[in-house]
Amino acid sequence: MVALFLTFALLLLYALWLLGPTGKEALVRIPRGATGAEAARVLEEAGLLRSGHLFSVYLRFSGRAKRIVPGVYRLRGEGAFRLARALTGGEKPLSVTLTFPEGERAVDYARRLSGAGLDGEGFLRLVEGPGALKPPYVEGKTLEGYLFPATYTFDLLATPEEVVRAMLRRFEAELTPPVQRLLLERGLSVHAWVTLASIVEKEAGSAEEMPFIAGVFLNRLERGMPLQADPTVAYALGKRLPELSRPAGDFQVDSPYNTYRYPGLPPGPIANPGRAALLAVLNPVRRDERGRPYLYFFHARGRLYLNTDFEAHLRELRQRYSSP
Template sequence: MTRLTRRRTPWWVWALLALVILIAAAALGAYVYVRGLFGAAGGAPFTLSVKPGDSLPTVARTLETRHIVKNARVLRYVMDKNGTAGKLKEGLYDLTGRMTVDQVAATLAGPARLPTVNVTVPEGRRIRDMPAIFAKAGFDGAALQGVLKDEALSPYAKGKQPDLEGFVFPDTYSLRPKETPRQIVQTMLERMNREFTPANIALAKAQGLGVREWVILASMVQAEAAGDQEMPIVAGIFLNRLKEGIALGSDPTVAYGLGKNLPELDRSAGDFKKDTPYSTYTRQGLPAGPINSPGKAALQSVLSPVLTMTDGRSALYFVHGLDGKIHVNHDYPAHLRDVARYR
């Protein structure tokens, strides 16, 4: 019999096979590693602020440091491939480490969120108070003061008063840091003008008031009422007194005319006898102009006033008592009794 001889596999074949296996394993490992670089980096939420002159490489390195992306070069590669590398814009981008590189790239290629500064102008503040409010928020208070004196910016103030008192709406405004004082004032004027709807103007006319007179009276209500719930009552009393030809007798109008704050009024010094275009003690009717910036509640109270007492008589007098309540009367003797009783 002929014995079959088993041929042995040459060593170099095994070596080649091992090399192939090693190369395949390395390639798979490299593929897995590279694919991993496109995944989420796991960092905390981060708002990226892009300023003029910031480049994509700089931004990418920042995002790698913040663990928004795993590798800055991968982000640059994706944006280059998508043709969005040059679309980075000034502004804010809200990002998180749960986003993939593709999602981060898409966010950076989209619109930026513009940075804003919130400024709150409280109801009842005067024009003279506003420059300091805006200066505290980083705006040019002195320049703003100059614009607020440009009464020609409002048709209701133009030629009738020295500034825009009463016609800039008290509210919270979200403003761009680079907005100019004129842009800021225009925004406030436009917000006030939104209150002057045809329906509201018709309601003011029903009370015998034009837009300007409506705002003047609302500013008085703003200064006199202890809260929103009192405003329709105070508005009704002032409207009744106007119709009856009784002096309005509002202390805040005296303070405004003298350039004082209300607590600074001094009866013994004759403040209430000093005549100014704003004093409603020395002059009949409404003051020469608004005495502050009335809010929405004050404006609405003039349009929907409470004109009568519970017994049906017209309300003509009121006093704020030390008991925290407003006491309303039709006749002066009763008013004096309430003053003595509650003050």
């Protein structure tokens, strides 16, 4: 009897040692839908547990296995019971929340990701060569334009693929049945829609201007006129708008993105447009109160000026820029 008691005591002590503190600290990721055994394996491989199997048994019999919260945790090996509590609501998973503004390029988004400690370089490589990740509606080689600008929350170990997939899912949420019907009515492919919206996004000073600018560009496309959009030249040269120089010959650059030299839409989006720009292309203001099509616009002193003929456009340009 004494021997049996001693054996039981030794086994109990051994089990407690296996479930006890290891003194290590690690950043671990518990996948969504992970079972107790899978979570235990993650902790054991990180050195936070001595026996993942024993821990998974404890999770199952304590009822905690079904309450595991997925995410990234910074944990210390303070024993199985504290670890179980941490994974089932005792600690909040670590995450980072980032806002990606409308009108920025993929390279700008990559910098934001890198600044938050995520893999910005890997993100940019995936955007530029998406492979099997590329949706069927993307006609170009890259995902530029389809990375929907919004606020996202990622865990600290989010991979480039997870980030890109989140942005594509958010873009696809904009492809509602009413939007798809409008695309059919307007004779626009998703690619043309996003490409034009990206130019509108970069040209507009506000959301209120977007339907008018979209109307100008749609009227020009309909007539075979070049868009003559400065942001497309900036994109072709990898410059910002204020850096463009006519004396330097920037507007003569031989690029399919140069809408001064080549009529029609450029090969693909030049930025990632937001909802306002996307909707403006589908709901443009194309004519003035007399039914004449808008064909020209410019900005002066923070205001948008529209015209239906070139001579009137030139007169107003001279007037607005010569007046004090």
